[in-house]
Amino acid sequence: MPLVIALLVVAVTLYVHLAVLGRSATSSVAGGVPISGGDVPSWLNGIPGTGGGARDTSAIWPPAPPDARAQPIGMPGASRSSSTDYVFMHTVTGVGGPPVAWDPCRPIHLLVNNAEAPPGADQLVREAVASVSSATGLKFVIEGITTEAPTERRAPLDRSRYGDRWSPVLVAWTDPSAVPDLQGRVAGLAGPSGAPYYTADQQHWVSGTVSLDGPQFREILQRPGGWASARAIVMHEFAHLVGLNHVPAPSQLMYEDNVGQTGFGPGDLEGLRQLGLGRCFTA
Ligand SMILES: [Zn+2]
Numbered sequence: 107m108p109l110v111i112a113l114l115v116v117a118v119t120l121y122v123h124l125a126v127l128g129r130s131a132t133s134s135v136a137g138g139v140p141i142s143g144g145d146v147p148s149w150l151n152g153i154p155g156t157g158g159g160a161r162d163t164s165a166i167w168p169p170a171p172p173d174a175r176a177q178p179i180g181m182p183g184a185s186r187s188s189s190t191d192y193v194f195m196h197t198v199t200g201v202g203g204p205p206v207a208w209d210p211c212r213p214i215h216l217l218v219n220n221a222e223a224p225p226g227a228d229q230l231v232r233e234a235v236a237s238v239s240s241a242t243g244l245k246f247v248i249e250g251i252t253t254e255a256p257t258e259r260r261a262p263l264d265r266s267r268y269g270d271r272w273s274p275v276l277v278a279w280t281d282p283s284a285v286p287d288l289q290g291r292v293a294g295l296a297g298p299s300g301a302p303y304y305t306a307d308q309q310h311w312v313s314g315t316v317s318l319d320g321p322q323f324r325e326i327l328q329r330p331g332g333w334a335s336a337r338a339i340v341m342h343e344f345a346h347l348v349g350l351n352h353v354p355a356p357s358q359l360m361y362e363d364n365v366g367q368t369g370f371g372p373g374d375l376e377g378l379r380q381l382g383l384g385r386c387f388t389a
Pocket residue numbers: 114115116342346352361362
């Protein structure tokens with residue numbers, strides 16, 4: 107078996123805690139986890155007052171989209187496993203708590219930038235998405251293609267571009283000249299973005315990016331077993347997108363290097379199963 111080594115790293119997640127200090131609207135945007143001080147992203151600058159109270163998110167979250175349901179759209183396909191070889195990006199209440207997850211009552215929308223897409227790129231994405239969807243029960247909708255370029259800190263809410271909804275996930279076939287973090291052996295980079303929140307139980311993922319190094323995938327695809335390796339890397343990145351972090355066990359696909367794994371291991375699947383059981387925020 108060829109030894110494919112592709113270092114995969116996690117993008118910085120945009121994740122802002124709106125700590126409530128007193129009752130005035132202007133003091134509601136303060137503090138940050140993990141962003142702090144003046145590091146609040148610019149898209150938060152225009153947040154209107156909280157109106158109905160300190161925990162009212164109606165002024166800071168867009169309305170539920172038309173395809174949101176009252177119940178989870180799907181259920182995780184994997185059965186419960188005793189494996190503990192998984193790590194979440196964030197947990198709701200600290201170590202050992204339930205993971206911060208996507209809302210399972212609404213589909214995750216994707217837009218694809220094919221600027222550096224290798225041959226078979228669409229099928230790689232479709233197959234990787236199908237495997238993550240099956241493991242989590244989360245549904246994905248590929249809206250189409252975009253020319254939006256990946257950026258280091260992409261706003262989860264961009265009304266000028268996408269209207270009054272969370273930005274669709276940007277899946278970008280790109281290269282290290284556009285995304286410097288893809289330099290060297292790094293084949294992909296992905297992470298979710300969180301909704302701003304007041305209370306711990308409001309935390310959930312609403313957008314994100316998946317950046318894939320097109321030229322490096324072209325090379326991987328030419329090797330023996332290249333398709334399975336390439337697909338595994340895209341699966342790894344989509345598992346980041348739904349909330350899994352790297353795990354120390356080399357037997358799992360969420361190990362930070364790809365050392366020949368072509369599918370999810372029992373720990374990966376258990377983590378993905380739990381990520382499919384998030385809370386619905388659809389009123
Ligand atoms: Zn990774």
